[in-house]
Amino acid sequence: MMLFNLNLPLYIHIFLLGFILIDHPAVALPNFGVTAVREQFSKAFASWSLPFPSSSTSIEKRAQTLSGVNYNPNGTAFLWLPDVEYSGKTFFDTWDFFEGDDPTHGTVHFVNRSFAEDNGLISFNEQDGTVVMKADDFTTLPMGVNRSSVRISSQQLYTTGLFILDLRRAPWGCAIWPAFWTLGVGPTWPQNGEIDILEGVHDNEHNQIAFHTNPGCMYDPNATFTGTIPGDPSEANRTNCDASARQNSGCDVVEWSQASYGPFFEQQGGGVLAMKWDENDISVWSFFRAAVPTDITAGTPNPSTWGLPSARLMNTMCDIPNFFANHTIVFDITFCGDWAGNSYATTNCPGTCLERLMDPANFVNATWSINSLKVYRKELLSGNPQPSSSSYDYDRRVAFRVILPLVAALIFTFY
Numbered sequence: 001m002m003l004f005n006l007n008l009p010l011y012i013h014i015f016l017l018g019f020i021l022i023d024h025p026a027v028a029l030p031n032f033g034v035t036a037v038r039e040q041f042s043k044a045f046a047s048w049s050l051p052f053p054s055s056s057t058s059i060e061k062r063a064q065t066l067s068g069v070n071y072n073p074n075g076t077a078f079l080w081l082p083d084v085e086y087s088g089k090t091f092f093d094t095w096d097f098f099e100g101d102d103p104t105h106g107t108v109h110f111v112n113r114s115f116a117e118d119n120g121l122i123s124f125n126e127q128d129g130t131v132v133m134k135a136d137d138f139t140t141l142p143m144g145v146n147r148s149s150v151r152i153s154s155q156q157l158y159t160t161g162l163f164i165l166d167l168r169r170a171p172w173g174c175a176i177w178p179a180f181w182t183l184g185v186g187p188t189w190p191q192n193g194e195i196d197i198l199e200g201v202h203d204n205e206h207n208q209i210a211f212h213t214n215p216g217c218m219y220d221p222n223a224t225f226t227g228t229i230p231g232d233p234s235e236a237n238r239t240n241c242d243a244s245a246r247q248n249s250g251c252d253v254v255e256w257s258q259a260s261y262g263p264f265f266e267q268q269g270g271g272v273l274a275m276k277w278d279e280n281d282i283s284v285w286s287f288f289r290a291a292v293p294t295d296i297t298a299g300t301p302n303p304s305t306w307g308l309p310s311a312r313l314m315n316t317m318c319d320i321p322n323f324f325a326n327h328t329i330v331f332d333i334t335f336c337g338d339w340a341g342n343s344y345a346t347t348n349c350p351g352t353c354l355e356r357l358m359d360p361a362n363f364v365n366a367t368w369s370i371n372s373l374k375v376y377r378k379e380l381l382s383g384n385p386q387p388s389s390s391s392y393d394y395d396r397r398v399a400f401r402v403i404l405p406l407v408a409a410l411i412f413t414f415y
Helices: 008-023 034-046 059-063 088-094 113-118 262-267 294-298 337-341 387-414
Strands: 077-086 095-097 108-110 122-124 131-134 147-149 151-154 161-169 176-184 194-199 208-212 251-254 271-277 281-288 311-314 327-335 367-380
Touching: 088 095, 088 122, 088 131, 108 327, 113 122, 131 327, 147 327, 161 194, 176 337, 194 271, 194 281, 327 337, 327 367
Parallel strands: 108 147
Antiparallel strands: 077 367, 095 151, 122 131, 131 367, 151 327, 161 271, 161 367, 176 194, 176 327, 194 208, 208 251, 271 281, 281 311
């Protein structure tokens, strides 16, 4: 019954006193007046700081509070820290527009930024905040004439990093061949390697990941990943990433999930593609919208918690620093060409690939809609931080600083 007849000022004083005593056990009990409690209250809060990172906090201190601590195979700890974000109205300001014909022989003409802006091939969607790149879906063309489209490459070059692409939708459809990839800048291809992160043709439902290198790089047969290496298992060069070994195919992996490419990916609200590249391996994951890990959403990515990747190229049979360097990030949408053109007859698509290109209505789905592309850099940590202990310390401090004073106040009030 005493609970309903509490003397609220006394209750508050006791609560605060319990709070103070937990952090300041030297506080004298006789100082129990309103003024004394108010003074001690201010002192207590002046020194009360839960372990959340601030801009001035060192990387080592942050490692104790963030959930994104990662570990190399040798046990050294590191964080993936934000490096560059591409999003919003300024997205295209740090990209170069490739202008001209397609090196992979697509029936396409890649246009410059001015043409793309004037004709609506690139834009920023004010309603949903997405960046849009699309093919010409409004011009009727004669047979064999190239359709206008966009290919862009980042001005900044990368050697290693964690690349996280959040997509609302990706291009798909008969005759359409989109790709999100990274390309090593060098005198000859593929001297510094190529990594195809998202790629497909026609109405495919499975993303195809690939690595292209100079001779000497292969998949490790002991590497674990969820994708499937296509082709006959007896094929000698099936796991060889040498671009010249399999007619420029490199070593490719087909994802198992139908939500990784095409119409089903779009129906799920898109999703996230992630590529981790360091000295140990290059791994690719894809997540449809409902399966995106919370650490990605929170901006503290920890690939070690994501499960097996869709594809993984290990340094055990491929000297990654030797085969991959100085990559630009590329988005493009092409048509027909070496892959989509040569495979067109094997699909259920109507007519021929060149006939398909004539009608602009066939390209309403040839659109990239991008929420963001974030690049993280690897930052090594000194010492050997243990992330699990930080969460324990946080919970313990909350208990001692909030819950126990409250319990003490209730006990003193009742008795």
